[in-house]
Amino acid sequence: QVQLVESGGGLVQAGGSLRLSCAASGRTFGTYAVGWFRQAPGKEREFVAAISRSGGSTDYVDSVKGRFTISRDNAKNTVYLQMSSLTPEDTAVYYCAADRRLRLVLSRMAGEYDYWGQGTQVTVSS
Secondary structure, eight states: OEEEEEEOOEEEETTOOEEEEEEEEESOGGGSEEEEEEEOTTSOOEEEEEEOSSSOOEEEOGGGTTTEEEEEEGGGTEEEEEEOSOOGGGOEEEEEEEEOSOOSSOOOOGGGOOEEOOOEEEEEEO
């Protein structure tokens, strides 16, 4: 069992930056791949980025490539999502999730993640 807590959300102007954190308690975070997802009002939850257990492999949805960076510090049991050049289309509740299975390819499917945080709101004003 692992508990996840997101933080770092807020209100930012278009073009600005935010860094989200996902802190884990319970079992060591290094045994899980971690993904970030987001859900905007009236839309389905969508994959944003993922990182492997060691941090050596990452994956991003095309809409955030070059703007968002996912990283992790296993010593601190924390995963980060650095977001820059934000646009109003990035407005959503952002969730981190942990995948306990060892996969050849990082998953983009929410249903394959076992544990979820409560989410943090990111609002980008134009």
